[in-house]
Amino acid sequence: MNIIEKNLLGLSPTKARSVCYYVFRKLKQAKIFNDYSKDPFIEADSSAPDEEVMAKTKELIFSIEAAENTTADRFDDATYSMWVNSIFEFEKSLSANLAPTARVQKFLNRDL
Amino acid sequence: MDIKKITNPVLYSTMTELAFNVNSQFYGGRHYLWCTPYFGSNYQSPHFTVPPSSSPLEIYTTLKNEIVGSDRHANKIPLNRVGIRKGAEAMRARGLITEEDLQDIIQISDLAQPQQFRPLLCVIPRENAIASYKKVEVKDKANPLSYECIVSDLPQSAFDIIRLD
Numbered sequence: 485m486n487i488i489e490k491n492l493l494g495l496s497p498t499k500a501r502s503v504c505y506y507v508f509r510k511l512k513q514a515k516i517f518n519d520y521s522k523d524p525f526i527e528a529d530s531s532a533p534d535e536e537v538m539a540k541t542k543e544l545i546f547s548i549e550a551a552e553n554t555t556a557d558r559f560d561d562a563t564y565s566m567w568v569n570s571i572f573e574f575e576k577s578l579s580a581n582l583a584p585t586a587r588v589q590k591f592l593n594r595d596l
Numbered sequence: 597m598d599i600k601k602i603t604n605p606v607l608y609s610t611m612t613e614l615a616f617n618v619n620s621q622f623y624g625g626r627h628y629l630w631c632t633p634y635f636g637s638n639y640q641s642p643h644f645t646v647p648p649s650s651s652p653l654e655i656y657t658t659l660k661n662e663i664v665g666s667d668r669h670a671n672k673i674p675l676n677r678v679g680i681r682k683g684a685e686a687m688r689a690r691g692l693i694t695e696e697d698l699q700d701i702i703q704i705s706d707l708a709q710p711q712q713f714r715p716l717l718c719v720i721p722r723e724n725a726i727a728s729y730k731k732v733e734v735k736d737k738a739n740p741l742s743y744e745c746i747v748s749d750l751p752q753s754a755f756d757i758i759r760l761d
Contacts, residue, residue, distance in 0.1 A: 498685050505682040508675055565671070572674045575681075579702050588703045591621065592712070 487551055488574045491544040497578040499537050504575035506533065506541040507548075511567055514556035604633030607725050607745075609718040610655040612676050614708050615683075616716055616757070622697050623687060625752040629718060631725060632744050650744055652717060656760060659715040673713045680705040717758040720747070724754035 609629040636651030662670040684701040
């Protein structure tokens with residue numbers, strides 16, 4: 485079990501997906517969040533995370549930074565890419581691997 | 597920042613074609629946009645006060661590069677996939693889509709090809725954005741002049757979309 489699975493064990497898929505999203509955002513913009521004092525959780529009212537999601541996000545970021553022995557804003561490209569890919573793969577695994585519905589097929593075949 | 601403090605007449609935002617289509621089909625043509633009054637052609641200027649990654653032009657260019665595969669550290673498209681799923685979860689939580697819709701959006705975001713993440717530049721008259729604006733929560737303590745805001749539930753009729761090809 486890797487760090488991501490260990491931290492998100494027991495969370496509902498919805499909450500685990502939210503945590504992945506915020507960790508992804510935090511890693512991607514770590515330097516910017518520091519330089520601009522932006523809060524990775526701040527978005528529109530409707531998508532504000534609940535306490536458990538915020539706590540798990542912070543725990544996972546802390547675990548990742550501890551594993552790398554540095555803060556996210558100091559990650560080099562290879563380290564950043566490795567964690568982003570790991571989070572993306574985990575988040576993707578939260579979805580049931582079903583055959584696409586007819587509506588999905590039709591949607592994917594459309595043009596703007 | 598509070599959109600009412602932005603005096604520029606036009607706001608810009610970059611979204612993907614896939615997000616646009618999801619919003620159109622599943623959310624009644626209502627869009628969720630991160631906006632800035634700066635298009636971003638001068639994002640290296642000291643007067644440009646949003647992070648480069650928030651520049652609509654920079655986002656547009658990054659997405660284009662990822663689609664043609666010229667960006668070795670591509671992550672904008674994966675982040676957009678995750679963002680679309682996260683947005684769908686939020687819409688489901690608000691009771692605005694069904695569980696079937698949610699599962700279909702998740703499948704769509706999984707299966708969409710990179711070309712379906714083509715960028716679209718959104719040009720929004722400030723007055724139209726204010727009409728759909730709820731509350732801006734972007735805090736920029738270190739840079740209070742950073743002009744970014746979120747507009748949610750913006751109807752498609754309130755803005756124009758442009759492709760810079």
